[in-house]
Every structure is written in structure tokens, then in C-alpha cells.
Amino acid sequence: MSIHLLVDFGSTYTKLTAVDIKKECIVGTSRAMTTVKSDVLEGFNLALEKLRNAHPEMGDIEAISACSSAAGGLKMAAIGLVEELTAEAAKRACLGAGALVEHVYSHQLSKKEIKQLKSANIDIILLAGGTDGGNKETIIHNAKKLADAKLDVPIIVAGNKAASDKVDDIFSDAGCEYYIVDNVMPKLKKLNVDDAKNVIRKIFITKIIEAKGIKKAEEQTGEIIMPTPESVLKASTLLAKGYEDEEGFGELMVIDIGGATTDVHTIGEGVPKRTEVILKGLEEPFAKRTVEGDLGMRYSANALVSLVSPYEFKKYYDYQDKDPSKEDYIEDSVKKRLENVDYLPDTDQERAFDKALARICCDYSMSRHVGSVEVVYTPLGNMYYQTGKDLTEIKYVIGTGGVLINSPDAKQILKEVNKKSNKKLELRPDDPTILIDEKYILAAMGLLSQKHPKLALKLMKRHLK
């Protein structure tokens, strides 16, 4: 047997997937609590032991690949000039690299913002601003501010090429750790994030992993090659595009509802489907990821329920015989989840409550991810502006993350992505086929795809149901 072991050091669980490369099958999966605080290998070894016990026939492990979102994942700040242009491009570069974007700043940084950056515990800063040959003043001002602040954080410079020499001098004189890469928006509305993404990953592998105490795992697992969300994005892209003669699924969407965040990935052009629609705003990436930090089942449960009124909440909550006099059930249930983030629902009512939370995550994250249209009345008749991606013709929606994998109602929860009569201007999927990542293998398949893309694709097609 030739086993390739895929490891995902998650914020809560360390998850293992063993793949037999020759037989082209998944041998088994296992998980154990992530142990970043003591020794990250404890959790890994425990999960490996579980895997071996369950599959004694499993032979020697030939290769291991790992990704990580443990210890808070990869936290970034994005800085640009105009909020909708270079600041947004910088933000998308971070998201595409699998980061959580804690802060986005536009125009010239103020003292207050620098203070905020200092206290924010950021792993990497991405500094953009100006098209190539465009505005230099702001990025130079911001570089000076960052240099003066003496933050012990790597800075990636991805702004106006014409200002890069000056910025280079500022950071080298100040002794900062910095990297100069291609502009994230070289021409107006043109998105160019690959170079920045590669450097983010490089810094993640070499520095961030170490700072978070996960580096130790590399003694046994080999290099941790990317943040987990990037791995999921890679798996999704492969699944959409196909590989050689193995066909892909075409345009698709992946929703990952977690304890702290909801991630949405779409693979597809998302261009207007009708001729009277004009595309506005910054170019959209083919593989797009958005992360909602206020939509999560546990850590973010409080923020989540504050988005909806109790009246609206009832629309998502389909538990019938609740005591109508007990109005504070929302508060109590949320509290239970915040105090015990490992909580698994044990009654029908609690299960229904989790389902309601998941439906809200799904519905709200969709509203924020998909593009929308706006009607313009012109003398030549109605025209439409489209901002963002048109995802009406997406064929597949794939659900992953604990709540979806473990809920018998997963497919019903995911129906929330569909076109809605009260959200007509949002370009949501019409009626996609819904699949569930039952074995929780998407991140693992993103890792596997680095060496065995065809096999990763075949396994996803076999196991997503």
C-alpha cells in the first residue's frame, strides 16, 4: 500500500485523511482535538492512533501533506487607496490566500488606525494603493506611517509600481521585513492578485506557522503547505475545472459553515447573462472566496443572532411546540453555545436551534457573496448595473463544515442559497444540485491535488453526495 496522509490542523480539531494512491481510495479518516497550547503533535498522534486502530490494514505512510487554520488561522490587514478599488483588491488577495481579513483601511492611515493595527495581533499586512503610474502619495505616506510604527509584522507591498522604489527605501531604512510584489490593481478595475497570494503563502509557511507553535508538527508531517481555506479553494477549483480527461463539475459553490466563520467559495466567471446588463466595479476573481466573521455556529453565535430580530429568527426556526411564554430561549441557547464551543445539541429543540443558526449563516453569507443588479431607467429603456458575480446559473452547491456534515437536514439548510422572492435583485443560484462533503475531505483533497490532482478529483466526485 502507498498511503498519502493528509492533515488539517483546524482551530478545534486535527483531522486526518488517509488515501491509498495505488488503489485510488480513501482508507479512512479520523480526528482529535487540536493541541496548540501544549504540543501540536499530541493531537496529531492521537488522531493517527485512532486511524490505525480503525484501519489496522493500513500500511506505511509514504507521504504527508498538511494545512493549518489552527491558533486563529492567518490574520491579515489590507490597506489600499479607494475603498472600492485598491483596498478591495488588497482584501481579495488576502481572502484568496486563505486569510481572515481583520482590518481594511483606505486612503491615508491615521494615528488611530495605526494604534488599532498595533493592538490587532495581525500576522501579515498587505499594502496597496494606486494603479501602476497612478497615485503615489498615499502609498508612500502609508509606508512611512507603518515604518514609524515599528510593527513586528511582515509587510507585503503590492501597489503602484512607480512608488515601489521609494517604498522600498522607506522600509529598508527602517529595518522592516517587507516584500515587494506586483500591484494588486495595475490598471483601473483590473485584479492581479496571484503574486501577492504566493508571497502570503510563503510567509505563512516560513514564519506564521512557527509563531503559532505549529512548526513543530513539521518534524513529523513535512512542510505545512498552506492555510486550510486556500486548500478548500484549490479543491473547489479543481472540482470545477476538471483535470486532463477527468471532467469537472463546471461552475460551482462551496459553503463552509464553521464555529467562528462562514466561508463561501465560488468558482466561475459570474459575468452578466443578459445583454442589457452592464458590469460595474472591480473585476471579480474566477475563484472567489468571502469570509463572514459574524456568521458562525459557536464563537460568533451572538453576533449572528443580533443580525436578525426575534421575529425574523422564527422564520428560520422550525421547532413547533416551543413554549410561547419563554421569550428568552434565544438568549439562553446562544449563551450555552458561547460558553461551550464544543457543544453538540442533545434535544430536538437544540437541534432545531442549530439548524436555524445554520440557515441564517447560509442565507446571510449568500446575500453578501453574490452580485446584485440595480435598474437604471434610460431613454433607451431599462438597463441594469451588475456589481459582483452573477451566480444564477451555478450548477452545484457543496456544503461542508461540522454542522452541515452532521445534520440530517443539511440539504434543507443549503436550500437557503436559492433565489428568494424577497431578495430579487441578488444574483443567487436558481436551483442548483446540492451535495454534502459527507466525509469532510475537501481541505484534504486540496492538499492531495498538489501532487495527485487527478486522484483528488476522482475522490471528490465519488464522495461528495
Place this chain on the structure above:
Amino acid sequence: MNTVVIGVIGADVHAVGNKIIDHVLREHGFEVVNIGVLSSQEDFINAAIETDAKAILVSSLYGHGELDCKFMKDNMIEAGLNHVKLYVGGNIVVGKQDFKDVESRFKKMGFDRVYPPGTDIENAIKDIKEDLNIS
């Protein structure tokens, strides 16, 4: 770099003139940032900020230009673009009006130059070069 932002303002979809202006400006060595039709004031302003444009050339052909251009210079000043030249041309008002009146109204609104229908783009380019000190 002599960057200029061009586009058609408001709910106006006249694309042909826009393409001609784009072409001729490039021939004269300008770096053209063309934001196209159906563009709002905000689109012009954001484009000019990021690209460090020296001038904004607003086209309007459907008669509602006067409404669409209201407060544009004020908004540019708010956005820190008071140094950027602002031009407008096309059928910029409703019906046939005395151009002298139209020109003075637009100048009052902060436009540096105002062009009547049928202006030859070459003439406008002469003005732009003069205004931007391009030999």
C-alpha cells in the same frame, strides 16, 4: 504620466463618441482610463484618485447632462481632486439652448471647459494640452 479619465455620465449608453475620444487621445500620447458608459460621478472620481489623473473628460449625449453633472466639482474637491481639470461635452442640456448660457452655467458648476455638440475632438485636445502644459 498624462493620465485622463473619460466616460459617459448618468443613464446614458452612447458608446460611439466615447470610443472615438479614447482612440484620438491615445494617438496624442495620453494615458487613457476609459470608464465607459453608465458611469456615475463617483466612478469618475474614484478612477481619477487611483490613477492620479490630470483631467476628467465627461461626455453626455442624452440631454440630462446638467442634472448628472450637478455638484461634480464639489464632490471632486471633497475627494481631494481640486487640482484635476474638469471638461464636459456633447448634448449636455435639454433641447436647443443658447450655448453661451449653457457654457456659463457649467462653468459656474466648476467645469474648466464646456464643449457644444459637434465639437471636433482635435480642438478639445489642443485645449487640454494647453491646460496641462503639454507641449
